Amino acid sequence: xxxxxxxxxxxxxxxxxxxxxxxxxxxxxxxxxxxxxxxxxxxxxxxxxxxxxxxxxxxxxxxxxxxxxxxxxxxxxxxxxxxxxxxxxxxxxxxxxxxxxxxxxxxxxxxxxxxxxxxxxxxxxxxxxxxxxxxxxxxxxxxxxxxxxxxxxxxxxxxxxxxxxxxxxxxxxxxxxxxxxxxxxxxxxxxxxxxxxxxxxxxxxxxxxxxxxxxxxxxxxxxxxxxxxxxxxxxxxxxxxxx
Numbered sequence: 001x002x003x004x005x006x007x008x009x010x011x012x013x014x015x016x017x018x019x020x021x022x023x024x025x026x027x028x029x030x031x032x033x034x035x036x037x038x039x040x041x042x043x044x045x046x047x048x049x050x051x052x053x054x055x056x057x058x059x060x061x062x063x064x065x066x067x068x069x070x071x072x073x074x075x076x077x078x079x080x081x082x083x084x085x086x087x088x089x090x091x092x093x094x095x096x097x098x099x100x101x102x103x104x105x106x107x108x109x110x111x112x113x114x115x116x117x118x119x120x121x122x123x124x125x126x127x128x129x130x131x132x133x134x135x136x137x138x139x140x141x142x143x144x145x146x147x148x149x150x151x152x153x154x155x156x157x158x159x160x161x162x163x164x165x166x167x168x169x170x171x172x173x174x175x176x177x178x179x180x181x182x183x184x185x186x187x188x189x190x191x192x193x194x195x196x197x198x199x200x201x202x203x204x205x206x207x208x209x210x211x212x213x214x215x216x217x218x219x220x221x222x223x224x225x226x227x228x229x230x231x232x233x234x235x236x237x238x239x240x241x242x243x
Contacts, residue, residue, distance in 0.1 A: 044113025048076030111140030
C-alpha cells in the first residue's frame with residue numbers, strides 16, 4: 001500500500017492534516033482572510049481542506065492549491081464540485097517548491113507541509129515569493145515543548161522550542177499578527193484519529209491486500225507517538241505579515 005493511501009485512510013475522520021480542531025481552523029482562516037475577497041494559495045494542499053473551507057465561507061474568494069499527490073488533488077476537485085466552488089478553485093499537480101504563478105496572493109498557506117521546502121524558514125522564503133503587498137502567510141509547524149530524546153529528533157527532525165521558533169521567524173523579517181498553539185486535546189485527538197481511522201479500515205477490510213500493512217502502520221505510529229514524542233512535540237500556527 002502506497003504511503004499516500006495510508007495517509008488518506010488515516011485522515012478519514014480528521015481531514016485537516018494537522019492537530020487543530022474545527023474552531024481553531026476557522027479562527028485562523030478568519031485572521032488570514034479579513035476581507036473575504038482574497039486570492040489564496042495553499043502550498044502542499046493535500047485534499048484541499050483549508051481551501052474548501054475558505055471558499056465555502058467566502059463567496060468572493062478565489063483559491064489555488066499545489067500538491068504532488070494525484071489522488072489528493074482528485075479528492076479536492078470532487079469535494080469542490082460537491083460544494084459548488086469548483087469554478088473558484090485551481091489545482092496544480094507539482095512540487096510546491098517549484099510552483100510559479102502569474103498571480104500574487106493575499107494569503108499563502110502551508111500548514112504541516114514545511115518539510116516540502118526543507119523547514120520553516122525556507123517555507124517562508126517560498127511563501128514570500130507569492131505574497132501580494134500587505135498579504136499574510138499562515139504557516140504551521142512543530143516545536144519542542146521540552147528537551148527531546150535523540151530518538152524523537154531522529155524520527156521527526158530538528159525543531160526549536162516555541163520562543164526560539166517565533167524569534168527566528170521575526171528575525172527573518174516577519175511580524176506575527178495572530179497565532180495558535182495546539183492544545184493537548186487537539187494533539188491527542190489528531191493522533192487518536194490518525195491511528196484509529198487506519199486501524200478501523202484495516203479491521204473492516206480483512207481481505208484487502210493492504211489490510212495487514214495498514215494495521216501495522218497504525219500500530220507502529222501509535223507506539224511511536226505514545227512512547228517517543230507525545231510529551232515532547234508541540235504544534236504552532238502563525239499568521240504573519242512581512243515586516
